[in-house]
Structures are given as structure tokens and as C-alpha cells.
Amino acid sequence: MLKSVTLYTDGACSGNPGPGGWGAILEYAGHIKELSGGEKETTNNRMELTAVIEGLSALRERCHVCLVSDSKYVLDALSLGWAKKWQKNGWKRSNKSPALNPDLWERLLTLTGQHEMEYVWIKGHAGHPQNERCDELAVRAANRARS
Secondary structure, X not given: OOEEEXXXXXXXXXXXXXXXXXXXXXXXXXXXXEEEEEEEEEOHHHHHHHXXXXXXXXXXXXXXXXXXXXXXXXXXXXXXXXXXXXXXOOOEOOOOOEOXXXXXXXXXXXXXXXXXXXXXXXXXXXXXXXXXXXXXXXXXXXHHHHO
């Protein structure tokens, strides 16, 4: 039986591109682990992806992961199979334009393939406690990256 882990994530960017940060919270059996980091020059979407990558990278074994995020970009690309199609098509979207952030998508697809994934979208900045906390972590990391 797989352990059930909930992964909450968020990304933030001051300017797009600009200094950015990401935050992730892992919850398992009453235990909580918070993670965050930032980059001096990045985009919001890169930070959204990095939050999920770092959260999944912290897991030491195959788990059932419920990914909870306010990023339609990340969740739709994973749950609707878009990212796998971009990968199969040489990182081209259906309209033949390049898929953005293929380096991060490549890492993320590898990580999601190691777990049993479930995807849940929540509205951002709507009072969800873990989403608000992830946003705080991401903004704080973006501010640190700015310095």
C-alpha cells in the first residue's frame, strides 16, 4: 500500500521575468514539511513548476501524491496529458509553437512517473490555508532572491 501524501505548491515572481520564488508543503500522516527557494531572474510559470519538482524530489519512495495547486498551467498540462504530448512532439505544442520550459517539464514528467498522481486545482488567494502559506513561502523566497 502506498503512502498518501498531499503536496501543496505555489510560485511567485516580481516582474515576469524577474526575481521569483516557490513554496511547497508536504503533508503525510500529521507531519508537515515546508520547502522554498528562489531565483534572481525567472518567470512565474518556472517557479510554479519548480515548486512541484522540489516537492516531489523530497519524497524518498513511491507514494500516492495529491498535488494541490492554483496553477492551471501545471495541472492542466499534467492531468490532460499536454506535457507528455509536447515531449513526444519534440517539445512542440499542437500549433507547432515551442513548448516553454522543456527542461523543467522533462524533470517533472520523470518525477510524476515515479508516483501515483492525483491533481486538484484550487483558486489562488481565496483563503485556502496551505495555498496561502505556500504563497508566503514563495514571496519570501522571491524577496531573498532579489537581494
